[in-house]
Amino acid sequence: MSSLHIYNSLTRNKDLFEPLMPGVVSMYVCGPTVYGHSHLGHAKSYVSFDVVVRWLRHLGFKVRYVQNITDVGHLTDDADEGEDKIQRQASKEMVDPMEIAQAYTRSYFEDMDRLGVLRPNIAPTATGHIPEQIAIIERLIDKGHAYESNGNIYFSVESFPGYGKLSGRTDQAAVQSGGRVEQRSDKRSPSDFALWKRAEPGHIMKWPSPWGVGYPGWHVECSAMAMKYLGETIDIHGGGMENKFPHHDCEIAQAEAATGKPFVRFWMHNNMVTVDGVKMGKSLGNFITLKELFGTFDPMVIRFFILQSHYRSPLDFSNAAIKASQSGLEKLHETARRLLETRPGSGTLDVGSFVRKTEEALNDDFNTPVAISVIFEFAKALNGALDRNEGLSADAAAEAMAYLETFAGKVLGILRSREELEAGEAGDGGETLADVISVVLELRKDARARKDFAMSDAIRDLLLAKGIELKDTREGTTWTKKRG
Ligand SMILES: [Zn+2]
Incomplete structure (x- = not known):
């Protein structure tokens, strides 16, 4: 190595x-x-x-x-x-x-x-x-x-x-x-x-x-x-x-x-964060708290977005860029889920060469964007192997899963757990869910503005029953989806 x-x-x-x-x-x-x-x-x-x-x-x-x-x-x-x-x-x-x-x-x-x-x-x-x-x-x-x-x-x-x-x-x-x-x-x-x-x-x-x-x-x-x-x-x-x-x-x-x-x-x-190319700062009025961001994006998507640029490079935030990260990450999770669900076949995959390339990237001053691009190359090769008639042997599938769980999971922290993948948490419209909740939160805000607190509380409790927890902060309402 x-x-x-x-x-x-x-x-x-x-x-x-x-x-x-x-x-x-x-x-x-x-x-x-x-x-x-x-x-x-x-x-x-x-x-x-x-x-x-x-x-x-x-x-x-x-x-x-x-x-x-x-x-x-x-x-x-x-x-x-x-x-x-x-x-x-x-x-x-x-x-x-x-x-x-x-x-x-x-x-x-x-x-x-x-x-x-x-x-x-x-x-x-x-x-x-x-x-x-x-x-x-x-x-x-x-x-x-x-x-x-x-x-x-x-x-x-x-x-x-x-x-x-x-x-x-x-x-x-x-x-x-x-x-x-x-x-x-x-x-x-x-x-x-x-x-x-x-x-x-x-x-x-x-x-x-x-x-x-x-x-x-x-x-x-x-x-x-x-x-x-x-x-x-x-x-x-x-x-x-x-x-x-x-x-x-x-x-x-x-x-x-x-x-x-x-x-x-x-x-x-x-390096620092810029917003649409301008340095982010409280006095500049382009300041985004994480609690606000978490209301729209899954924290793991934000983490993935950050790691797509090198730590010594500036990170330019824009909604378009983070949405691109979201769909990229969903594809990765989709591939991992597909791997978990696949039936054993007879095909092979050269996982070792991807392991070496990922290690090289991280050993080169923690080059996460390169490591991520290697992981995506791997996902592509993996999908190709799964598309073929012979599929993947049980050993090759286990090795592929170990690669993803080690590098995307343990090291970069951008892979969901097996349980979450199997429960279909990823790729099942995280974006759609965020859109729907933002509509519900708007309705709840209207209810509160009318002082209809019974309605506002009912919305909160009904969402909680579905595993969506709301939190009212000074900056507005944020939500989290409970896992597991
Ligand atoms: Zn200090």
Whole structure:
């Protein structure tokens, strides 16, 4: 078998992957800031890293996958200014910031579960690791890499010559990018970044520290939690490419200045989502939450749609593109169902050559679009074999099913279980069902607008009796079909 190569953002090269400790992979991915429902951008990131974890496990590695939850201290402006995003949302919804953090953490995992994203082994929260963050900051102060100013602690970028090595930004560029908001700053240099911020009056999420009451900067939580659970040098660190600078360069600076050891061996960055060619963002008004999407599309279709492009390529969302994915996936499931129902014959199929090609694609920096195209070539060859009079021998059919269940199922997570296939879940008009339900939901919305809650509840209960569960959220009503 070919060996695994990963594009390393640090070396800007596809490097041969070997973990530091034979057989064991330590992996950290920056998790969500929990102040709103997850959107398609989150789905792309976490589905991509889910396939990374699944493929590493398939190769026989024991993977410890840590993904944090940022539930404090992430300001609206990355240059250490502005409001706390969670606190801002809390005052909007008139609840405690911790209620916001917990509600959207649950919402995040709910969405990821539906996308088939396996839970990380450890999902540490920033608020649960304040002492660890304080300890790193103390270490940095002791070593002369950080200093106190008016109850704020800053990392001195000048003290760490490797600063900016990941993004390739020079100190000068960093100075310029941070320069605009720095007139009244208490930093020694504009490119220095906050490790700890003094809590201003009215700031809710705050903790005592050796420097007074305050809260940690965003960057330091990842260094602290990654090192706590994975050690001082970790194999893989992932995140969105927009986080290369400043977030990941700051993580490197803090960790390496504190330990004197390389922090991360392989940096992986996924690309962003665009909508009809335009970058997706809350402020641009083209923002799609997953809960909204799940009202129209099966989560597995969304997962398949994401994996049809490479993680380092942008993903362009459009209804037409996702509908094309839907019919493609239904065809694959149709083929798998046909295989399950076929009577044993005498024909053969060269499954091995497809296995090798799929492995090669995934070993080539997790090239899921190529792996998917090989799986579809296989489905075509399989249908051809099933069309022939002699059919497929029982052995060949078992081998073909094992191929689909391994690569489309276990590794990519885009194949339904045997039970679901046999029950005819796939290809039986998932799209028609979505259309019908959207009509029913319109009627229910009308009923609610007329305050006819008896009708609205009756619709909900009748659908539930048929295995369709409705959920009323702030964004509208979503539905899920219970399986099994
Ligand atoms: Zn991070």
